[in-house]
Amino acid sequence: MATGIICIIILMACIFGIKSYAKRLSHGCCGGGGETIKKIRPADKQKSHYPHTYKLEIEGMTCSNCSTRIENAFNTREGCYARADSGKRTATLHTKHPLTESEAREIVKKAGYRVTSFQTIT
Structure with a gap:
């Protein structure tokens, strides 16, 4: 019984980890949603x-x-x-x-x- 509960907990942790990794791949680490943020250039680059x-x-x-x-x-x-x-x-x-x-x-x-x-x- 205890072994079954431990296996379920490990399986759930793996599922959450995979879902998190998939989200990071599709949306970027900071929630950019796959879109690139426009760079603001300084007036003077010298x-x-x-x-x-x-x-x-x-x-x-x-x-x-x-x-x-x-x-x-x-x-x-x-x-x-x-x-x-x-x-x-x-x-x-x-x-x-x-x-x-x-x-x-x-x-x-x-x-x-x-x-x-x-x-x-x-």
Whole structure:
């Protein structure tokens, strides 16, 4: 009897796992529904115009839509140019004006992710 109950529990866990995986394949990890999010480009893409550079490690960023959301969160701000890499779960941020760690964390948080490391490069 106990063995039967355990087998049913394991079978149900497998079914839920397969359903979750199938949903992720069809809709993307962040619920993009298979559609690609439009990238917002910064007005100035010349890196030499940005004297401040930061490297952020971001938790929860797992696909290209996630990367685009992070980039858009920064690129919509005046004087910011961001590039995110979902594979490395990092973002490189170039700014014309200094940015505090708390400001960067808040921008990422509003996009739905969490900064695990903030490093000033220059």
